[in-house]
Amino acid sequence: MSVGFGGLRLGGCVWTASGTCGYADELGEFMDMDRLGGFITKSITLEPRKGNATPRIVETDSGMLNAIGLANIGVERFIEEKVPLLAKMKAAVFVNVAGREIDDYVAVIDLLAGVEGIAGFELNVSCPNVKRGGITFGTDVGLLREITAAAKAAAAGKMLMVKLTPSVTNVSEMAAAAVEAGADALSLINTFTAMVVDIETRRPVLANRTGGLSGPAIKPIAVYMVNRVYNEVAKERGIPILGMGGIRNASDAVEFLLAGATAVAVGTASFVRPASAVRIMDGIERYCERMGVGAVAELTGALL
Amino acid sequence: MYMDEMDVGQRKGDFSAVVASNRRIGDTFWKLRLEFGGEAADAFRTFRPGQFVQIDAAGAPLPPLEQIPETLQDTAERQVMLRRPFSFTDLDVQKRKTVGEILYCVVGPATLRMTMLRPGDGIAVIGPLGNGFRVPEGKRTALLVVGGMGTAPLQHLARHLAYDHKEIDATVFAGARTTRALPFERRQDEISQGLGFALPEFSRYGMESFIATDNGTAGFHGFVTDCVGKWLDENHPKPENTIVYTCGPEVMLAAMAKLAAERRIDCQVSMERRMACGIGVCQSCAVECRVPGSNETMYRMCCKDGPVFDSREVVFGEHN
Ligand SMILES: Cc1cc2nc3c(=O)[nH]c(=O)nc-3n(C[C@H](O)[C@H](O)[C@H](O)COP(=O)(O)OP(=O)(O)OC[C@H]3O[C@@H](n4cnc5c(N)ncnc54)[C@H](O)[C@@H]3O)c2cc1C
Ligand SMILES: Cc1cc2nc3c(=O)[nH]c(=O)nc-3n(C[C@H](O)[C@H](O)[C@H](O)COP(=O)(O)O)c2cc1C
Ligand code: FES
Numbered sequence: 001m002s003v004g005f006g007g008l009r010l011g012g013c014v015w016t017a018s019g020t021c022g023y024a025d026e027l028g029e030f031m032d033m034d035r036l037g038g039f040i041t042k043s044i045t046l047e048p049r050k051g052n053a054t055p056r057i058v059e060t061d062s063g064m065l066n067a068i069g070l071a072n073i074g075v076e077r078f079i080e081e082k083v084p085l086l087a088k089m090k091a092a093v094f095v096n097v098a099g100r101e102i103d104d105y106v107a108v109i110d111l112l113a114g115v116e117g118i119a120g121f122e123l124n125v126s127c128p129n130v131k132r133g134g135i136t137f138g139t140d141v142g143l144l145r146e147i148t149a150a151a152k153a154a155a156a157g158k159m160l161m162v163k164l165t166p167s168v169t170n171v172s173e174m175a176a177a178a179v180e181a182g183a184d185a186l187s188l189i190n191t192f193t194a195m196v197v198d199i200e201t202r203r204p205v206l207a208n209r210t211g212g213l214s215g216p217a218i219k220p221i222a223v224y225m226v227n228r229v230y231n232e233v234a235k236e237r238g239i240p241i242l243g244m245g246g247i248r249n250a251s252d253a254v255e256f257l258l259a260g261a262t263a264v265a266v267g268t269a270s271f272v273r274p275a276s277a278v279r280i281m282d283g284i285e286r287y288c289e290r291m292g293v294g295a296v297a298e299l300t301g302a303l304l
Numbered sequence: 305m306y307m308d309e310m311d312v313g314q315r316k317g318d319f320s321a322v323v324a325s326n327r328r329i330g331d332t333f334w335k336l337r338l339e340f341g342g343e344a345a346d347a348f349r350t351f352r353p354g355q356f357v358q359i360d361a362a363g364a365p366l367p368p369l370e371q372i373p374e375t376l377q378d379t380a381e382r383q384v385m386l387r388r389p390f391s392f393t394d395l396d397v398q399k400r401k402t403v404g405e406i407l408y409c410v411v412g413p414a415t416l417r418m419t420m421l422r423p424g425d426g427i428a429v430i431g432p433l434g435n436g437f438r439v440p441e442g443k444r445t446a447l448l449v450v451g452g453m454g455t456a457p458l459q460h461l462a463r464h465l466a467y468d469h470k471e472i473d474a475t476v477f478a479g480a481r482t483t484r485a486l487p488f489e490r491r492q493d494e495i496s497q498g499l500g501f502a503l504p505e506f507s508r509y510g511m512e513s514f515i516a517t518d519n520g521t522a523g524f525h526g527f528v529t530d531c532v533g534k535w536l537d538e539n540h541p542k543p544e545n546t547i548v549y550t551c552g553p554e555v556m557l558a559a560m561a562k563l564a565a566e567r568r569i570d571c572q573v574s575m576e577r578r579m580a581c582g583i584g585v586c587q588s589c590a591v592e593c594r595v596p597g598s599n600e601t602m603y604r605m606c607c608k609d610g611p612v613f614d615s616r617e618v619v620f621g622e623h624n
Contacts, residue, residue: 019586019587020581020586022585026583026608027583027585029315029583030316030583051587051590051603053590053592053621054577054578054588054589054590055578056587056588056589056590057578057580057586057588059384059385059386062383064385064386064580066580066586066588068586068587071603215385216385270585271386271387271581271582271585272360272362272385272387273318273428274318274430274581274583274585
């Protein structure tokens, strides 16, 4: 079931989310990766990053916290070692980009803008900006505008998707800022900052103290935010939304589509069932048949 | 390298296993036997000692409240979403099926649920995962050094050494805080007879066992690594023909790695980390390792690059 996503035509409406699907070869042992609509890499930074000490994760009720610390091999090795594999995929490959300051993001995008086999970029704006006292890019309207515009200029025509953080009071305000500054698509949501305490040691469980909450626990909030951004920003401007947050099965995915998403991404669920994404795709097809829906696009924003 | 030391060509998958048996063998220790048929039987036929599986226990019910130890009652209420990693203590390859045996300790919501599995129940299992123990050529003496639940993969290794490496003499050293914390089936009968023991889990392969308890309630009074040191002093095997295999708490692995380095003996450690995926996609399970030829360190993934590492690679800590 093919779907349009901005200017792209995708083989399916289910993607894998950033940081949850490795560099594609690992999940390939469990499912046919060519059936995915899109594939998003782990956040790539200018310099290699070792990441945080362990424990990096802890399970919570219906979810988990992670503080991986943007561990990645850096953009240069990424281009050398991983892009040749990714370029062979049928799915649209998006490189998730992260950094400490705007110049870092721009430098990464510059290096990748001319590389074949990459459909576009997903901007991870849930990182602290070191130049501005650690304020998170995605929580400050001015900063978000600035970084989006700079990334758009560097992307040289490749698709730019901005990944919104849910840790804001008005997500639509951020969505509007990103779109006005040139974002071609929006993805939401990233994880919620959270903490789990070990009462025996009186310390946070994670070495990083805090981590990002993902999984089914965040799904209802994610559906609400997608719906709000769709109604208040994306619909009238024709901007596609990639919806995510706790999607475990086809019913979850359809909720996001009805709320306004054009496609959905699966993250944490792949840890439990590595073939989750294709299983969800099959389920969406069955739902469409049952409902007499001819194309997935008919579901987008079809909430009554 | 022997053919059987290579994990190449092994296909991992998300399979369904059938519970053959599940029984309690001590205070908090249980043994679960899982049968794999069809495609899974083939995939697991080459499951190597030290490899592991990811078990989905989310669907199993909790035991009735009165059967849950008081110390676990709060944690029992936590929902289980992620799978849990377990190694095998034994592998039985039959014509049409492969049977894997898991020895588990009840410590939280997933292992509590696992106690409710009944023969005939289906359960989702991802595997075989990770890299197992390797047997370098030329080894004649193997020391299997166990810390508590670390016995699981070493029991499977004992079988492998007994059947496929008859040239190697293996001796077992098992340590725990107290006698009760030793996860063996019939330890009580054997425990009070001096230093050499016949732990049935290992004596069935003709291996002698030594026990060490921190509080001296059985066997050697002290750390298991001191017991190993004493044995090395008395038996002085040729270092280059000797290898240590160890699994247990990280402090013990660190002490064993240090001792092995001092005696110039090869040592393979099986590491434990909290895992989300178990297949190398989430980077949860980082193990700090030395970069060869430099003072730098890098993180390698316990699930994909391990869980068995050469002890010289690992920078040990208190991580989990
Ligand atoms: C490769 C590998 C092989 C393993 N093999 C076995 C085995 O053969 N038998 C066995 O009983 N257990 C084994 N374990 C440990 C087992 O996975 C955990 O005991 C189990 O996940 C506990 O789940 P739970 O929900 O019952 O308890 P949880 O509530 O998840 O954990 C209980 C306590 O154990 C700690 N813990 C949980 N997981 C880990 C971990 N991976 N590393 C360090 N501390 C942890 C938690 O901090 C908590 O305090 C293995 C772990 C790994 C990584
Ligand atoms: C282990 C882990 C690592 C992640 N790494 C990244 C990352 O590098 N960059 C990013 O933008 N989002 C990252 N995410 C967030 C996910 O892409 C996704 O937005 C979030 O987990 C919500 O979806 P889910 O509930 O389906 O997992 C990560 C999530 C997890 C669980
Ligand atoms: S547990 Fe996910 S990478 Fe090791």
